[in-house]
Amino acid sequence: xxxxxxxxxxxxxxxxxxxxxxxxxxxxxxxxxxxxxxxxxxxxxxxxxxxxxxxxxxxxxxxxxxxxxxxxxxxxxxxxxxxxxxxxxxxxxxxxxxxxxxxxxxxxxxxxxxxxxxxxxxxxxxxxxxxxxxxxxxxxxxxxxxxxxxxxxxxxxxxxxxxxxxxxxxxxxxxxxxxxxxxxxxx
Amino acid sequence: xxxxxxxxxxxxxxxxxxxxxxxxxxxxxxxxxxxxxxxxxxxxxxxxxxxxxxxxxxxxxxxxxxxxxxxxxxxxxxxxxxxxxxxxxxxxxxxxxxxxxxxxxxxxxxxxxxxxxxxxxxxxxxxxxxxxxxxxxxxxxxxxxxxxxxxxxxxxxxxxxxxxxxxxxxxxxxxxxxxxxxxxxxxxxxxxxxxxxxxxxxxxxxxxxxxxxxxxxxxxxxxxxxxxxxxxxxxxxxxxxxxxxxxxxxxxxxxxxxxxxxxxxxxxxxxxxxxxxxxxxxxxxxxxxxxxxxxxxxxxxxxxxxxxxxxxxxxxxxxxxxxxxxxxxxxxxxxxxxxxxxxxxxxxxxxxxxxxxxxxxxxxxxxxxxxxxxxxxxxxxxxxxxxxxxxxxxxxxxxxxxxxxxxxxxxxxxxxxxxxxxxxxxxxxxxxxxxxxxxxxxxxxxxxxxxxxxxxxxxxxxxxxxxxxxxxxxxxxxxxxxxxxxxxxxxxxxxxxxxxxxxxxxxxxxxxxxxxxxxxxxxxxxxxxxxxxxxxxxxxxxxxxxxxxxxxxxxxxxxxxxxxxxxxxxxxxxxxxxxxxxxxxxxxxxxxxxxxxxxxxxx
Numbered sequence: 113x114x115x116x117x118x119x120x121x122x123x124x125x126x127x128x129x130x131x132x133x134x135x136x137x138x139x140x141x142x143x144x145x146x147x148x149x150x151x152x153x154x155x156x157x158x159x160x161x162x163x164x165x166x167x168x169x170x171x172x173x174x175x176x177x178x179x180x181x182x183x184x185x186x187x188x189x190x191x192x193x194x195x196x197x198x199x200x201x202x203x204x205x206x207x208x209x210x211x212x213x214x215x216x217x218x219x220x221x222x223x224x225x226x227x228x229x230x231x232x233x234x235x236x237x238x239x240x241x242x243x244x245x246x247x248x249x250x251x252x253x254x255x256x257x258x259x260x261x262x263x264x265x266x267x268x269x270x271x272x273x274x275x276x277x278x279x280x281x282x283x284x285x286x287x288x289x290x291x292x293x294x295x296x297x298x299x
Numbered sequence: 300x301x302x303x304x305x306x307x308x309x310x311x312x313x314x315x316x317x318x319x320x321x322x323x324x325x326x327x328x329x330x331x332x333x334x335x336x337x338x339x340x341x342x343x344x345x346x347x348x349x350x351x352x353x354x355x356x357x358x359x360x361x362x363x364x365x366x367x368x369x370x371x372x373x374x375x376x377x378x379x380x381x382x383x384x385x386x387x388x389x390x391x392x393x394x395x396x397x398x399x400x401x402x403x404x405x406x407x408x409x410x411x412x413x414x415x416x417x418x419x420x421x422x423x424x425x426x427x428x429x430x431x432x433x434x435x436x437x438x439x440x441x442x443x444x445x446x447x448x449x450x451x452x453x454x455x456x457x458x459x460x461x462x463x464x465x466x467x468x469x470x471x472x473x474x475x476x477x478x479x480x481x482x483x484x485x486x487x488x489x490x491x492x493x494x495x496x497x498x499x500x501x502x503x504x505x506x507x508x509x510x511x512x513x514x515x516x517x518x519x520x521x522x523x524x525x526x527x528x529x530x531x532x533x534x535x536x537x538x539x540x541x542x543x544x545x546x547x548x549x550x551x552x553x554x555x556x557x558x559x560x561x562x563x564x565x566x567x568x569x570x571x572x573x574x575x576x577x578x579x580x581x582x583x584x585x586x587x588x589x590x591x592x593x594x595x596x597x598x599x600x601x602x603x604x605x606x607x608x609x610x611x612x613x614x615x616x617x618x619x620x621x622x623x624x625x626x627x628x629x630x631x632x633x634x635x636x637x638x639x640x641x642x643x644x645x646x647x648x649x650x651x652x653x654x655x656x657x658x659x660x661x662x663x664x665x666x667x668x669x670x671x672x673x674x675x676x677x678x679x680x681x682x683x684x685x686x687x688x689x690x691x692x693x694x695x696x697x698x699x700x701x702x703x704x705x706x707x708x709x710x711x712x713x714x715x716x717x718x719x720x721x722x723x724x725x726x727x728x729x730x731x732x733x734x735x736x737x738x739x740x741x742x743x744x745x746x747x748x749x750x751x752x753x754x755x756x757x758x759x760x761x762x763x764x765x766x767x768x769x770x771x772x773x774x775x776x777x778x779x780x781x782x783x784x785x786x787x788x789x790x791x792x793x794x795x796x797x798x799x800x801x802x803x804x805x806x807x808x809x810x811x812x813x814x815x816x817x818x819x820x821x822x823x824x825x826x827x828x829x830x831x832x833x834x835x836x837x838x839x840x841x842x843x844x845x846x847x848x849x850x851x852x853x854x855x856x857x858x859x860x861x862x863x864x865x866x867x868x869x870x871x872x873x874x875x876x877x878x879x880x881x882x883x884x885x886x887x888x889x890x891x892x893x894x895x896x897x898x899x900x901x902x
Contacts, residue, residue, distance in 0.1 A: 170864060170866075172865075172866035175864075176864050178646075178648040179648075179695075179865070181647055181648040182661055185663075188653035189609060189610070197607065225650055226649070227542055227651070228543050229542075229544050230541070230542045238649070294547050296489060297544055298488065298539060299489060299540055
């Protein structure tokens with residue numbers, strides 16, 4: 113919680129979002145997220161039904177996986193609230209997204225929780241799962257935070273999420289834009 | 300609204316004697332191509348006309364295609380002499396990527412006299428030999444009942460040729476209100492920024508916004524409302540995303556948190572919605588000023604209350620504070636003619652929230668609707684003149700939701716296929732005062748033109764209040780030279796033609812004319828006569844009986860709904876949809892002829 117206190121002192125308006133300052137802020141949030149996000153709870157978010165369908169391709173119904181996507185309300189809400197609190201450590205738009213690998217599909221990953229501004233450098237809108245980006249794989253394997261600015265105007269910091277066995281079970285993407293567009297993603 | 304007085308043999312005779320060089324006409328349902336022919340899907344029963352004879356009721360439009368074939372000269376001038384108001388549109392021929400053919404759809408308003416060339420250098424069609432115009436004749440409700448005569452005149456350097464136009468106006472007046480609300484849906488405003496790069500340049504290049512820039516955006520939004528209203532439709536624009544981000548013009552500005560949360564500013568919201576809610580945005584339209592009948596509120600799981608407080612007292616406090624202030628503001632502004640919809644569009648597959656607001660599939664998600672209804676009741680005074688309503692868009696579990704959310708949901712938007720499995724639900728829901736719409740898509744340009752009339756007619760036959768086309772403003776990245784069927788749009792951005800607003804389509808006009816006819820039919824249908832009219836209408840439309848329009852005995856999958864998939868739905872619907880698979884382009888003209896005849900007899 114000491115880190116949180118330090119961060120709160122940094123929670124000042126950034127009129128011009130300096131890129132270096134933004135990277136620093138997001139990195140601090142990401143570092144805190146690794147401490148605060150409960151990996152065991154994250155692992156309970158997807159229901160067995162969703163897990164059963166998420167990788168299946170139904171030749172008669174291209175929407176079957178999405179139509180069977182379901183989550184455990186309690187685990188989802190608990191985790192989302194933590195992510196939302198982390199985003200409040202600065203007073204400009206930041207999203208903290210949760211990403212998790214999929215059992216039995218080492219080459220794929222899926223976003224599990226998104227937040228208000230719908231920012232991400234990795235999510236392809238509407239995709240239930242997607243190929244594992246190498247940068248995410250490195251975080252899942254090495255446990256080291258990574259700063260990403262591959263998409264113009266965006267900065268993300270990826271940080272590991274661990275469970276009680278100290279296994280890395282997912283990662284957070286702490287993301288913001290240098291000049292946020294108030295109408296982007298309202299669709 | 301209008302019919303050709305000539306019987307089919309006469310039409311064919313006229314077609315045979317018609318000279319290719321003369322201006323010719325086609326009934327509205329037969330769309331021309333740029334080579335002097337008719338698009339393949341509309342050819343059945345089509346005939347060229349060298350004289351237009353129309354019949355229509357007052358308070359409506361009468362329409363036809365005017366087609367000019369290429370002569371030796373490349374330069375032409377079009378004029379129309381007619382005693383009533385005439386709107387002339389140049390028809391744009393889109394190259395349609397799916398079947399690599401040309402279809403007219405976008406209608407570019409032109410001022411008369413209008414000079415043009417064949418081939419049209421703007422449309423860039425190799426080998427173009429014909430240019431088409433959509434002609435709308437507007438008949439005010441107080442017009443004299445008589446036959447109006449006029450002509451279209453096409454001039455070249457070597458002389459002029461004319462097309463005589465006769466319009467017989469009958470005493471009946473098309474009601475201002477529609478029998479079926481045809482709703483045109485859309486999402487957010489970022490599409491406007493993409494479609495109007497010049498008008499909204501400030502929004503593209505910078506996140507900095509000025510009141511002047513906002514006014515341009517709001518002006519465009521109002522223009523979209525107007526074009527749909529003028530064409531007998533309504534326009535919905537959802538103002539939030541799947542994870543709860545709200546566009547600034549869709550919600551009042553909030554401040555504070557928890558019990559201190561309240562509305563800080565109405566400025567942008569009122570500039571956007573004020574003219575729509577008091578009707579002044581429509582002041583200069585032919586239909587006259589009228590408040591919009593429906594409006595999405597920005598309410599979602601993340602607005603006004605932060606989802607951070609979900610399940611805690613702070614969530615209720617934030618929600619109730621803000622909704623109470625909204626009710627008070629709307630009441631003080633006398634915005635009491637609009638239904639303000641609390642509608643949840645999110646789905647859990649988009650990862651923003653843990654429940655489906657749209658098309659609920661898992662029964663336990665209904666609990667969330669109950670929570671919002673409880674909070675809404677807390678926020679809104681019992682006898683408020685402002686109309687707030689909980690809306691649910693439903694498909695999989697429609698029948699279950701009708702039961703479980705009775706008294707919670709007051710506005711149902713149901714998948715058309717699902718609703719007709721449960722015809723008993725319609726009178727039961729209406730008994731509670733619920734509003735019932737169905738939803739679906741928009742026919743592509745390559746479908747027979749009459750397809751656009753099917754959903755409105757089906758809505759009237761089944762007794763529902765409206766039909767939503769779920770996306771109507773997305774023409775694609777290059778609709779002019781690579782249209783992708785056009786099933787996501789009924790209007791086009793006018794900026795290419797120096798028009799800072801939307802322009803209509805032929806499909807929108809055909810739909811409007813159908814809605815005019817339905818409004819008149821509905822006015823005629825009192826008591827038992829409705830059934831008689833309905834039987835004759837469906838017989839004329841596609842040679843069916845009224846029982847064919849019901850699907851109550853469909854063979855549904857014998858497994859729990861939660862285990863159904865879209866293929867199961869499609870299979871169960873196939874026998875029903877097959878009854879409407881082979882519409883001919885003249886289907887609606889036959890219906891119109893009947894309605895106008897009945898209207899004349901009733902007078």
